[in-house]
Amino acid sequence: MNEHLIAIAGNPNSGKTTLFNALTGARQRVANYPGVTVERKEGSCKANGREVRLVDLPGTYSLTAYSLEELVARNVLLTENPRVVVNIVDASNLERNLYLTVQLFELGIPVVIALNMVDVANGRGIEIDAAELSRKLGAPVVETVARSGNGKDALLAAAVELADKNAAWTPLRISYGPDIDPVLDEMERKILAERFLTGLHPARWTALKYLESDEDVIKKGKEANPDLSSGLEKMADGVAAHLQKTFSAYPEAIIADHRYGFVAALLKSGVVKRKHGADRIY
Numbered sequence: 295m296n297e298h299l300i301a302i303a304g305n306p307n308s309g310k311t312t313l314f315n316a317l318t319g320a321r322q323r324v325a326n327y328p329g330v331t332v333e334r335k336e337g338s339c340k341a342n343g344r345e346v347r348l349v350d351l352p353g354t355y356s357l358t359a360y361s362l363e364e365l366v367a368r369n370v371l372l373t374e375n376p377r378v379v380v381n382i383v384d385a386s387n388l389e390r391n392l393y394l395t396v397q398l399f400e401l402g403i404p405v406v407i408a409l410n411m412v413d414v415a416n417g418r419g420i421e422i423d424a425a426e427l428s429r430k431l432g433a434p435v436v437e438t439v440a441r442s443g444n445g446k447d448a449l450l451a452a453a454v455e456l457a458d459k460n461a462a463w464t465p466l467r468i469s470y471g472p473d474i475d476p477v478l479d480e481m482e483r484k485i486l487a488e489r490f491l492t493g494l495h496p497a498r499w500t501a502l503k504y505l506e507s508d509e510d511v512i513k514k515g516k517e518a519n520p521d522l523s524s525g526l527e528k529m530a531d532g533v534a535a536h537l538q539k540t541f542s543a544y545p546e547a548i549i550a551d552h553r554y555g556f557v558a559a560l561l562k563s564g565v566v567k568r569k570h571g572a573d574r575i576y
């Protein structure tokens with residue numbers, strides 16, 4: 295049977311290294327990504343009779359092109375085509391951690407969520423309904439305590455099961471509000487019509503990156519189709535000028551606000567419960 299490549303993504307300090315070590319033990323090696331001083335950690339393990347290759351991505355809060363770590367993490371997801379992303383989420387800091395989760399879902403790669411540090415969350419009086427979170431996101435959610443290894447086998451089994459299915463995974467579509475959505479739809483139509491970078495990432499994601507002035511994607515776009523790329527840049531400039539005039543805000547900020555809004559609504563919809571005595575919900 296072929297081996298699966300599974301990527302591990304998460305915020306710094308979410309427990310990625312601990313979990314990666316628990317899953318791979320001594321079967322790991324560290325190198326640098328070509329041309330940059332970012333460490334690449336790779337390891338392997340066996341699950342369901344399969345050889346699984348795990349790549350531990352640099353810890354990131356986002357998938358923009360603002361930092362080298364984010365760019366490296368994103369490029370692995372886009373170019374190495376992992377079957378599944380295991381997204382390590384710190385259950386005691388759910389709101390902040392799910393911001394990255396939303397972006398992984400927008401990218402359209404199958405995701406399994408490791409709800410890590412549930413011991414810390416529970417100790418603070420925070421109880422998370424993992425089944426409800428899974429139902430709302432349409433993805434497996436497995437509770438883990440990476441430090442003790444609790445849940446790691448169930449997590450790996452869930453990831454391999456999802457990878458084995460090789461099922462189509464629809465990228466998450468959230469609303470970015472009335473000032474962005476119509477232009478985003480129009481950009482998406484143009485991108486799809488010309489199959490512009492569609493082998494690399496979902497059309498709507500490409501459009502979002504133009505709106506976010508993402509230099510890396512725009513550079514690739516210019517090389518692939520200069521006319522369409524400059525048309526998309528003009529549309530993005532139009533949105534930016536409108537948002538600047540109306541709200542004194544950049545598109546990136548409005549897009550981020552809507553991602554946070556999506557996460558906040560999710561958490562308020564019965565996913566998180568506060569036990570008696572907890573000072574805040576998440």
Ligand code: BGO
Pocket residue numbers: 304305306307308309310311312313353410411412413414438439440441442
């Ligand atoms: C220290 N539960 C608890 N309680 N702690 C966890 C869990 C969990 O589920 N998972 C990880 N940790 P990394 P990134 C530490 O190192 O894996 C802990 O950045 C310490 N070190 O043990 O490094 C883990 O790779 C001294 O804690 O995260 C680590 O994602 C005192 O969370 C920290 C206390 O995990 C970060 C903690 C010398």
